[in-house]
Amino acid sequence: MRAHVGDHLIVESPTTGATRRNGEIVGVHHNDGTPPYDVRWSDSGRVSLVFPGPDAHIHHTGHPAGTAAGAGARPLSDVEVAALVRDASAAPSMHNAQPWRFRYFRGERLFHVTADLARTLPHSDADLRALHLGCGAALMNLRVAAAHTGRQPTTRLLPDPGDPTLLATVALTSPLGDEDDLCGLYPAIHARHTSRSPFADTEIPESVRTTLREAAGAEGVSLSFASGWHLQTVLDLTLEAEARNLTDQGSAADLTHWTQLPDQTPRSATEGVPPYAFGPRRHGGKAPVRDFAGGRPVPGRETADFESSPQLALLATPGDNPNDWLRAGQAMERVLLTATLEELSSSFITQALEWPDLRWPLRDPVAGAGHVHMVLRLGYGPPGPRTPRRPTRHTLDIQP
Ligand SMILES: Cc1cc2nc3c(=O)[nH]c(=O)nc-3n(C[C@H](O)[C@H](O)[C@H](O)COP(=O)(O)O)c2cc1C
Structure with a gap:
């Protein structure tokens, strides 16, 4: 079985031959078009990974989705x-x-x-x-x-x-x-x-770093990897912010509002950071991953050694207004999606960004001016859980 993105996967009843399910193939995992496929089902609109069985066949539409003739002209359901x-x-x-x-x-x-x-x-x-x-x-x-x-x-x-x-x-x-x-x-x-798990100390190759910089650049935002004393400064400022957050009632209130410990009454199953996404408590290593437990004990939570040389990338723009923030957010996601395709795991290190006096010294000393909007932690490690x-x-x- 071979398919292109844009073809349809038809699943038929083995007894009557009637169509049971129909979905558009929105992702093909092998260059030669063989399964599995990401399929967006027409009945639910959901995308799932499908290994087609003998009751399934492909309806070829003759053009990949990205160039679908007239797709732009057809109204969306x-x-x-x-x-x-x-x-x-x-x-x-x-x-x-x-x-x-x-x-x-x-x-x-x-x-x-x-x-x-x-x-x-x-x-x-x-x-x-x-x-x-x-x-x-x-x-x-x-x-x-x-x-x-x-x-x-x-x-x-x-x-x-x-x-x-x-x-x-x-x-x-x-x-x-x-x-x-x-x-x-x-x-x-x-x-x-x-992913709030430890990453390997394996360095991200320069070619991949360039691809990520280009992803940010396409949105008019700069991405720079911190190194040497700049990296040390970012780590120090983040630890300082972590310490402040632990004793700051306002930060603690925000954290408590949006996180949920296993012994608490569930507030909503559709928002906030659940305990299974906290990752292990840091025992050693230098990656200052935010502790969503905020010092509260979480039964069964493990401790782990994190990487000794975290790979941190900073997103910055010359301006600092809502337009810049929206551009930075788009660039951030473009970088993260690109990193995911490069098989990198990612998390965020934003504690220092939440304190105006700690945010300013975060900036890249080589690029000079610029307002830092995000610090990303990138590396090779386990993927995070779906939230x-x-x-x-x-x-x-x-x-x-
Ligand atoms: C502006 C911003 C700041 C964030 N800050 C942190 C952070 O400091 N530490 C962290 O572990 N995650 C941080 N996150 C990640 C969110 O917690 C995460 O996106 C959310 O829980 C949803 O989980 P998901 O990214 O796995 O879909 C941040 C995300 C954004 C957009």
């Missing part, structure tokens, strides 16, 4: 709109607060991406920078997912000066044009997870 929002919502957000909402205008084929101000972190993110980063990441996923369906995502940031909660609009009216380089990132959207997301009935509304 509500199931397809919800599938795009599920892809967007797989994005990372601080404490998994998922501070986004989506509105789709069927007639105009236009998404509004808005900030959900009920999901802010008042102490750790008072200026809403982290909120914009998370929403920027969701916007990047939406662009990738739209491009993957063969539609050009024409994006405008902050289109209404009178409404700062309207973060972006994405029009899907044209066939795919100059965003076609985004299609290849699609398989990484649901494979990327934050929950809010269902689209809570995040999406569709207008005529």
Whole structure:
């Protein structure tokens, strides 16, 4: 069996021959088109990895999804709109607060991406920078997912000066044009997870670092790997921030609100950081992974030695306003998706970014000016676990 992205997988009843399920192949894992495939099922809109059995065959559509003739012209069904929002919502957000909402205008084929101000972190993110980063990441996923369906995502940031909660609009009216380089990132959207486990000390090759820098550069954002005394400075500032966070009532309140220990009454199964994603407690090594337990005991949690020379990359822009934050968020997700395809694991080291006096000295001394928006920890290690997301009935509304 061989297939291209865009073909359909048809599963038939072995007794009657009637079609039981039909799904679009949205990812092919082998260059020669043999299984397994990522299939988006038409009945649920969900994507799953499928090893087709004898009751399945391929319906060839004759063109890959990215170039699907007329795809840009065909209206999206509500199931397809919800599938795009599920892809967007797989994005990372601080404490998994998922501070986004989506509105789709069927007639105009236009998404509004808005900030959900009920999901802010008042102490750790008072200026809403982290909120914009998370929403920027969701916007990047939406662009990738739209491009993957063969539609050009024409994006405008902050289109209404009178409404700062309207973060972006994405029009899907044209066939795919100059965003076609985004299609290849699609398989990484649901494979990327934050990994708070130890990584190997294996160095990331220079060619891969260059690919990651280019991914950030494509969004107008610089990515630099910290080394030497700059790396030491970033580690020291992060430890200082960790120490402050432990005794700062506001940070502790944000953390407690969005995390849940096993002995607590569940507050919601669709948001926040669950204990299984905390990773082990750091015993040795230098990677300053945030301890989501905040010093509280978690029964059965292991300790581990982390890498002795963490590989940290900083995202920065010359400016520091909501437009920069949204660009940085898109760049962050583009880097993370690219890293996932390069078989790298990733996590975030943002403690020092939450204290204005610690944020400024984080910047790259060689590049000079620039505002740091994110510190990423990258390396070879176990992938992180999937964490929950809010269902689209809570995040999406569709207008005529
Ligand atoms: C702006 C921002 C800041 C974050 N800060 C941290 C951090 O300091 N430490 C950490 O382990 N994860 C951090 N995260 C990752 C989130 O906790 C994670 O994205 C969320 O729990 C969802 O999990 P997932 O990334 O595995 O999908 C941050 C994410 C964003 C977007």
